[in-house]
Amino acid sequence: MLTVQGLHLWRGDRHVLRGVTFDVAPGLCALLTGRNGAGKTTLLRAIAGLLEPEEGQVSWRGAPARGSRDAFHSELAYLGHEPALKGDLTGRENLRYSVGIRRMVDEAEIAAALARTGAASFGDRLVRMLSAGQRRRIALAGVLLANATLWLLDEPTTNLDADGQQLVAELAADHLARDGLIVAAVHHSLPLPSERLVAIELAAT
């Protein structure tokens, strides 16, 4: 359903992505591995459409994603390095606005998502008072609430404790069971059943 074909991308004078090609079907998770600087984040941003590749294309449901950008984006949830949370708002307020601009969402849904990611107890505190791991959990609640088919996760387990890493794996497994797709950049593999995984190793440049 998501097809990445012959992606070439330059950052400055560095040829970061050299003809990356892969295919992800519903219910599968593509794990991007590679050393620091191998281009994992770059690839995720190129798939999301934040970076324009020099060559090659990303297709979604058989059509170029660039052609129907808004439709593609409304089916996509992107969890970047930065959790995109405002320090001066509470976790709940952050979600109300960040999810609200995508789709109509009610308070009960937000509360349920916060509970699912173990963030219920600190959802009403200002985000700048929270630890990096707690912010991650709120950002993960945002990914859940986006109701997206395709998840692009950049190091989803960063800053999370052992429980949190287990939580990411559970959320990912649930999403795949609902025929969702995941592309995740990771350092350590996610504990998912191997038939659900597509390994993509990016060579260092």
Next chain:
Amino acid sequence: MKTPAVTVAWLVARRDLRLAFRKPSQLIQPLMFFMIVATLFPLTLTPELSRLRDVAPGVLWVGALLSSLLALEFLFREDAQDGTLEQFALSGQSLTWMLFAKTCVHWLVTGVPLALSAPLAAMALGVPGSAMPALIAALLLGSLAMSLTGAISAGLTLGARRGGVLLSLLTLPLSVPILIFGADATQRAIAGDSIAGDMYLLGAITVLGITLAPLAAAAAVRIGLE
């Protein structure tokens, strides 16, 4: 259900207003700057009100422009750094509407307070009370036009590491017409003439800004996110 575009703009506006009131220091700084510039002139120039009255339009409008440049720094920078703009761009919604909402709120929390407090500074410069309503009206319109043109430059300088200087260089030429007509309006108001002509021109610039600036800013932000 996908959120309609107007609701999206309303949500972004409410979020920015709430953030502005939780962190008011960012808003007070440009206002303080304007007041200090305008009130230092009488101290350094001359205590004679008749002579101050001649330079008052220039001082008030240059002060307003510089203070709006100072405030522009806060328009997109934080949202770009913490990844919020990225999420806006990936929301599947119109980035144009969201940036329009952001720009309007920015005007509401920086331009409007400046226009409303301008009579205080104008009094120190010997501007007669009869000219105050016209001064406020011209500054309201002028600051909105400045926020809109500034939004384009703020979007364009997102990718630059130290964009502050570049931001000023890009914004100043675009703001010069606003400065000329605004200062002229104030001059006429002090002399007791009608300011209709200048207000029409300021209005035309503002309408042009409302229609084109959010589109240009959205395109600039998408480039800036790369």
